[in-house]
Amino acid sequence: MQFNFDSTEPLYLQVAEQIEEAIFLNSFEEGAQVPSTTEISKQFHINPxxxxxxxxxxxxxGFLEKKRGLGMFVSTGAHRKIRDKRQTEFYQDYVINLVNEAQKLTLSEQAIIEMVKRGFEAHETD
Structure with missing residues (x-):
């Protein structure tokens, strides 16, 4: 985990994002225990x-669940929930903006599809 102490984004949101990312990338698998608040706070010098x-x-x-006396664990289905959340955010943050800009440029749906294909092809050769 890496935290930007100079960021305008609050540390608690950075903590949530870092753990969510670790779950999404399967660094913390479903059912696995995540580091305790004490461990994270000591390691990164953050208030518990x-x-x-x-x-x-x-x-x-619904990505983590508390087990009394044991700690925090990755919830069953957390990876799917995070993927679904991110797909929704991708649509809202990128696709809607892409379509709006394409309409301003009078680009057709087919032209956008061709550009996206070209982007995938360029990425494959990297």
Whole structure:
């Protein structure tokens, strides 16, 4: 985990994003225990309450579950939930903006599809 202490983004959100990313990339598999708030706070010199606030965001989202006396664990289905969330965000953040800009440029749907294909082909040769 890496935190940007100079960022305008609050640390608790950075904690939530870092753990979510680790779950998405299977660094923390479903059913696995994640590091405790104490471990994270000591390792990264962050207030334990800040770490807990970030983790609680993930509990509310259904990505983590608290097991009393044991700690926090990755919820069953968390990877799928995160993928679904990110696909929705991708649509809202990128596709809608792409379509809006394409309409301003009077690009057809087919022209956009061809550009996307060209982008995939260029990425494959990297």
């Amino acid at each position: 309450a800040t770490v807990l606030k970030g983790m609680n965001i993930l509990v509310t989202a």
